[in-house]
Amino acid sequence: MDFTVLTLFPELISSFFEHGMMFRGIEKKLITGHCINIRDFSTDRHNTIDDRPYGGGSGMVMKQEPLKAAILAAKKRTPESPVVLMTPQGTRFNQEKAMTLALQNKGLIFVCGRYEGIDERITTTLVDEEISIGDYVMTGGELASMVIIDSIARLIPGVLGSPESSKSDSFTDDRLEYAQYTRPEDFEGLKVPEVLLSGNHGKINQWRKKSSLQHTFLKRPDLFKKTKLSAEEKKIIKQWCQELEILVRE
Numbered sequence: 001m002d003f004t005v006l007t008l009f010p011e012l013i014s015s016f017f018e019h020g021m022m023f024r025g026i027e028k029k030l031i032t033g034h035c036i037n038i039r040d041f042s043t044d045r046h047n048t049i050d051d052r053p054y055g056g057g058s059g060m061v062m063k064q065e066p067l068k069a070a071i072l073a074a075k076k077r078t079p080e081s082p083v084v085l086m087t088p089q090g091t092r093f094n095q096e097k098a099m100t101l102a103l104q105n106k107g108l109i110f111v112c113g114r115y116e117g118i119d120e121r122i123t124t125t126l127v128d129e130e131i132s133i134g135d136y137v138m139t140g141g142e143l144a145s146m147v148i149i150d151s152i153a154r155l156i157p158g159v160l161g162s163p164e165s166s167k168s169d170s171f172t173d174d175r176l177e178y179a180q181y182t183r184p185e186d187f188e189g190l191k192v193p194e195v196l197l198s199g200n201h202g203k204i205n206q207w208r209k210k211s212s213l214q215h216t217f218l219k220r221p222d223l224f225k226k227t228k229l230s231a232e233e234k235k236i237i238k239q240w241c242q243e244l245e246i247l248v249r250e
């Protein structure tokens, strides 16, 4: 998967490509990361990339010409890659969207806005999709693009150390992940659930399913309502209800 990021702050993005999972994915040649500095495409001697908004008002707007040239340069490298604009006005990003983008594309071109955003004519003529990472406004699109790239990259087979680990992640099948524990067994009197030390994989799986359902029910009731429960899961929940009833009676 090829990620190209158009930005006024390439150092923010290149340092992201140089660390952790992204770096490993690039080393294994499963990912390529490329930054384009929009300012390199400005045409005047002051390297201007923004201008005052028509109609007045505060702030500046990113100019069309350098942005268009930067997008076309990115498209020349990877013509198949859709152009994705980072904007608080876009469709809200989530795990399902991460999976769709990972499955449907060999590459993606991210446009990171700054100031009051970009000239609307670029959005309407050169942008394929507008994505927001949440209902809040940040000063630039760089963090948003990194959030999206990170969550897509870890879905690409071979990028994560353990291929199984993304399968039980939160939001897969509308569930949150089960509780996780690591050494020591006893931390200041708080013990790891016995079953996880038993080596009995059937029982461990059963415990994890229950823990995942409990997490979803308690932390994200909205997700739990959407969840389609299997017969086995319904049984687990009935058992949990019985355990709670016993506790209430005691």
Ligand code: SAM
Residues within 6 Å of the ligand: 085, 086, 087, 088, 089, 111, 112, 113, 114, 115, 116, 117, 118, 131, 132, 133, 134, 135, 136, 137, 138, 139, 140, 141, 142, 144
């Ligand atoms: N004036 C714009 C508006 O109200 O819609 C907001 C511009 S914002 C200050 C500057 C840039 O940050 C945007 O062009 C966009 O690239 C990025 N940005 C801010 N919040 C974002 C969000 N929630 N998701 C994605 N990108 C965001």
